Amino acid sequence: MRWAFGFVRAMPLSGQIGLFFVVFWLLVAIVGPWLAPHSVGAFVDFDVLSGLSRKFPLGTDYLGRDVLSRLLWGARYTVFLGLGAALLASLTGTTLALLAAIKGGWTDEVLSRAMDTLISIPSKIFVLVLVAAFGSSLTLLLLIPAITYVPGNFRIVRALAVNIVALDFVQVARARGEGAVHIALREVLPNMIHPLLADLGLRFVFIVLLLSGLSFLGLGVQPPNADLGSLVRENVSGLTDGAPAILMPALAIATLTVGANLLIDALKPAGRR
Amino acid sequence: MTGAAHVEVTDLRIVAHLPGGEERVIVDGVSFAVPRGEILALIGESGSGKTTIALSLMGYARPGVRIAGGAIRVGETRIDQLGNRALTGLRGRSIAYIAQSAASAFNPSRTIMGQVIEPLLVHRLARRAEAEAKAITLFEALALPDPERIGARYPHQVSGGQLQRLMAAMALISDPELVILDEPTTALDVTTQVEVLKAFKTALTLSGASAVYVSHDLAVVAQMADRIAVLSQGSLCEEGSAAELLAAPRDDYTRTLLAAARPAERAPAVLADEAPLLAVARLTAGYGAIRNGVPAIPVLSDVSFTLARGATLGVIGESGSGKSTLARVIAGFLPRAAGLVSLAGNELPTGIAGRSRDQLRRVQLVFQNADTALNPAHDVFTVLARPLAFYHGIKGPAARARVDELLDLIRLPRNFADRPVQALSGGQKQRVNLARALAAEPELLLCDEVTSALDTVVGAAILELIDDLRRKLGIATVFISHDVTTVRAFCDQVLVLYGGTAVEQADRSSFARGPHHPYTRLLIDSVPTMVPGWLEQISTQPRAAIPGPQSARNLCRFIARCPIAISGSCDEIAPPLRGSADQNWLCHHHPAELACEATGARA
Numbered sequence: 001m002r003w004a005f006g007f008v009r010a011m012p013l014s015g016q017i018g019l020f021f022v023v024f025w026l027l028v029a030i031v032g033p034w035l036a037p038h039s040v041g042a043f044v045d046f047d048v049l050s051g052l053s054r055k056f057p058l059g060t061d062y063l064g065r066d067v068l069s070r071l072l073w074g075a076r077y078t079v080f081l082g083l084g085a086a087l088l089a090s091l092t093g094t095t096l097a098l099l100a101a102i103k104g105g106w107t108d109e110v111l112s113r114a115m116d117t118l119i120s121i122p123s124k125i126f127v128l129v130l131v132a133a134f135g136s137s138l139t140l141l142l143l144i145p146a147i148t149y150v151p152g153n154f155r156i157v158r159a160l161a162v163n164i165v166a167l168d169f170v171q172v173a174r175a176r177g178e179g180a181v182h183i184a185l186r187e188v189l190p191n192m193i194h195p196l197l198a199d200l201g202l203r204f205v206f207i208v209l210l211l212s213g214l215s216f217l218g219l220g221v222q223p224p225n226a227d228l229g230s231l232v233r234e235n236v237s238g239l240t241d242g243a244p245a246i247l248m249p250a251l252a253i254a255t256l257t258v259g260a261n262l263l264i265d266a267l268k269p270a271g272r273r
Numbered sequence: 274m275t276g277a278a279h280v281e282v283t284d285l286r287i288v289a290h291l292p293g294g295e296e297r298v299i300v301d302g303v304s305f306a307v308p309r310g311e312i313l314a315l316i317g318e319s320g321s322g323k324t325t326i327a328l329s330l331m332g333y334a335r336p337g338v339r340i341a342g343g344a345i346r347v348g349e350t351r352i353d354q355l356g357n358r359a360l361t362g363l364r365g366r367s368i369a370y371i372a373q374s375a376a377s378a379f380n381p382s383r384t385i386m387g388q389v390i391e392p393l394l395v396h397r398l399a400r401r402a403e404a405e406a407k408a409i410t411l412f413e414a415l416a417l418p419d420p421e422r423i424g425a426r427y428p429h430q431v432s433g434g435q436l437q438r439l440m441a442a443m444a445l446i447s448d449p450e451l452v453i454l455d456e457p458t459t460a461l462d463v464t465t466q467v468e469v470l471k472a473f474k475t476a477l478t479l480s481g482a483s484a485v486y487v488s489h490d491l492a493v494v495a496q497m498a499d500r501i502a503v504l505s506q507g508s509l510c511e512e513g514s515a516a517e518l519l520a521a522p523r524d525d526y527t528r529t530l531l532a533a534a535r536p537a538e539r540a541p542a543v544l545a546d547e548a549p550l551l552a553v554a555r556l557t558a559g560y561g562a563i564r565n566g567v568p569a570i571p572v573l574s575d576v577s578f579t580l581a582r583g584a585t586l587g588v589i590g591e592s593g594s595g596k597s598t599l600a601r602v603i604a605g606f607l608p609r610a611a612g613l614v615s616l617a618g619n620e621l622p623t624g625i626a627g628r629s630r631d632q633l634r635r636v637q638l639v640f641q642n643a644d645t646a647l648n649p650a651h652d653v654f655t656v657l658a659r660p661l662a663f664y665h666g667i668k669g670p671a672a673r674a675r676v677d678e679l680l681d682l683i684r685l686p687r688n689f690a691d692r693p694v695q696a697l698s699g700g701q702k703q704r705v706n707l708a709r710a711l712a713a714e715p716e717l718l719l720c721d722e723v724t725s726a727l728d729t730v731v732g733a734a735i736l737e738l739i740d741d742l743r744r745k746l747g748i749a750t751v752f753i754s755h756d757v758t759t760v761r762a763f764c765d766q767v768l769v770l771y772g773g774t775a776v777e778q779a780d781r782s783s784f785a786r787g788p789h790h791p792y793t794r795l796l797i798d799s800v801p802t803m804v805p806g807w808l809e810q811i812s813t814q815p816r817a818a819i820p821g822p823q824s825a826r827n828l829c830r831f832i833a834r835c836p837i838a839i840s841g842s843c844d845e846i847a848p849p850l851r852g853s854a855d856q857n858w859l860c861h862h863h864p865a866e867l868a869c870e871a872t873g874a875r876a
Binding site: 171178190 | 604605606625628630633637638640642645646647648649650651659660663664709713
């Protein structure tokens with residue numbers, strides 16, 4: 001506890017702000033549904049796209065539903081799907097990239113060309129095809145962004161790893177007779193953890209945007225449930241009036257993604273031993 | 274010193290800002306003067322503040338560093354009182370700087386001429402045509418080949434020594450009154466260094482500029498400088514004329530430097546008369562695909578030697594001679610194309626993948642550059658404990674105890690175990706690098722230029738340590754170096770490589786006695802001595818490219834540079850192997866002739 005406190009204190013202000021938003025949205029994602037004053041699909045007001053009021057702190061949406069409640073319900077989709085898919089993409093991409101960089105030769109060639117093939121498929125079309133074929137489900141919404149972002153991660157990590165693998169200390173480990181796993185985890189990975197984290201942050205943002213885009217097309221989380229992106233989409237008619245129903249979810253996406261990246265950028269100097 | 278000195282530095286104080294907001298004094302109360310047209314050398318170890326002082330003469334301080342006090346006067350100008358705009362007008366015009374690495378100072382995507390005349394164009398001192406004409410005169414003065422056309426080339430199309438001289442042309446083109454040279458020959462081979470030093474000295478004398486020469490090599494300084502200032506940890510130890518200071522040093526630190534520059538002779542190893550530990554026979558290796566025992570790009574050809582347990586073999590040669598390749602082949606990084614490498618009578622498989630863990634343990638390679646050979650993400654304990662666990666299964670408290678022993682062995686305090694690798698100095702890193710190899714308890718240690726990245730004093734300490742350890746632990750050593758002096762003092766056997774062939778092999782006493790192959794002679798003669806005037810006497814020849822091992826009917830590879838090549842035999846027939854078991858050469862000349870030649874050259 002004390003260690004954590006010191007860790008936060010040592011971070012620059014931007015990092016503390018980032019940490020605050022990330023923790024805030026994680027909490028909202030976990031306990032949000034219990035705090036929500038109304039159920040997610042309940043029509044509670046006859047006035048649509050209303051402004052802030054005591055009864056509805058964040059106004060109502062285009063069908064007269066409570067925006068606060070829908071935000072509290074919706075955050076978990078964006079946070080967990082986004083984070084889950086980003087982690088999945090990075091883990092897969094990094095593992096394959098390290099394998100390619102360390103083994104070299106045919107392994108590298110086959111993996112790299114496979115990734116090139118994958119990257120050449122336009123991601124939106126890929127998603128549309130998959131959703132059209134299998135229908136929208138949470139598993140699919142987790143897997144699609146993960147698969148889409150593996151090649152990008154692979155490319156970056158492989159480029160970093162190839163440079164590190166050429167350094168003398170990796171040669172020393174090889175001459176000692178070390179296996180690929182030891183070289184990957186103990187020699188190479190510690191030297192690229194920061195760019196890797198930065199990449200994870202960026203992927204997370206892209207995935208949130210992709211999910212929002214999918215929802216916008218009506219292929220994401222299905223009504224009456226909605227992730228933050230869907231909330232923006234369904235209230236788009238309120239844009240001209242500046243209705244909180246569209247501003248609030250947009251603000252939520254912004255704080256979540258910017259916060260996550262501020263936090264990750266701040267980890268660089270603090271994580272340096 | 275009279276008040277008329279051209280450059281005068283008085284009571285200079287430079288401080289660095291630490292992250293905590295504190296300040297650390299890195300140059301403390303240094304004063305010196307350079308008379309007009311003379312060369313002053315700043316000499317000291319890394320961290321002594323010599324480069325910081327040299328940069329301050331241009332009014333420049335690196336980020337996080339500040340000139341905190343004192344006066345710097347160049348001619349009539351008080352550098353320390355000038356603003357940024359005035360300094361920009363000065364730099365590259367009346368004060369010029371020659372950096373250590375020309376390769377990183379040139380822009381690889383522009384021609385050399387464009388960059389050499391840039392100072393004139395930036396300061397609007399001349400038109401392009403005049404500037405180019407002037408550059409060509411300078412190229413001639415610096416003894417560059419083909420001065421009319423070399424400017425049209427790109428930096429990667431000339432050699433390292435040529436690039437260093439081209440940088441001098443860039444510095445001298447605006448007729449500066451002060452030139453600052455920051456270790457300009459440290460990265461070069463001995464033979465190249467001589468050429469570059471000669472060219473620098475001629476050009477500086479011609480231009481009449483004053484110069485400040487930063488170096489850690491006393492012998493180089495003895496040849497270049499009129500005055501020497503010795504620095505240690507940011508303060509001045511001693512300053513005086515070069516001849517006096519070298520003949521009669523007053524300061525203890527200067528004496529240490531002088532002692533480090535002349536390595537002491539070591540006693541030869543006492544060898545048990547048994548079968549050799551390492552035997553290399555008719556080794557051929559290189560890069561690229563191997564066809565019929567010949568690689569696409571051959572580097573080594575037909576190299577043979579044996580090494581007894583506990584003995585040291587010194588391998589010398591210029592860069593590109595194949596010395597590092599030899600170590601890499603023995604260690605198994607690079608598969609050999611033909612020949613045999615056997616350890617204690619058993620043939621070693623060509624590649625790392627084919628060798629058993631025990632075979633890998635018995636041969637350890639110590640890399641040249643400890644900065645890249647140690648993982649920056651690890652601490653010292655992690656580095657040293659890994660081979661213990663990997664080869665000997667030592668873990669837990671036993672590993673702790675063994676790491677402590679290793680640290681004792683390399684003479685570092687035991688609490689260094691918990692330090693991150695990044696927090697170590699260059700010399701400390703090289704010690705840890707060595708300890709990691711020793712942790713495996715090897716029988717053969719391959720040391721690849723282990724001291725070339727280090728200062729003279731630190732390097733001498735590392736050599737001392739290696740010599741001590743091999744005596745204590747009875748490890749055979751292959752010691753690769755381009756420094757003839759070190760090898761001569763340190764090794765039981767010497768192998769001289771040129772263009773991938775062993776041109777001379779000798780045991781210690783025969784090597785000390787001579788005679789030598791003409792190439793060895795050149796290497797020995799190229800090592801700067803402390804004797805003033807040595808640089809003026811030595812003759813340098815324009816060098817030809819070193820031919821690869823497969824060129825032209827196995828002729829002597831040194832022929833293009835050989836001063837005593839015999840037409841009709843050297844350019845017709847492959848050189849025979851002459852000499853005895855103690856010493857042999859690949860040369861057409863008889864040993865007696867070589868001996869005559871050597872004495873003739875000296876007289």
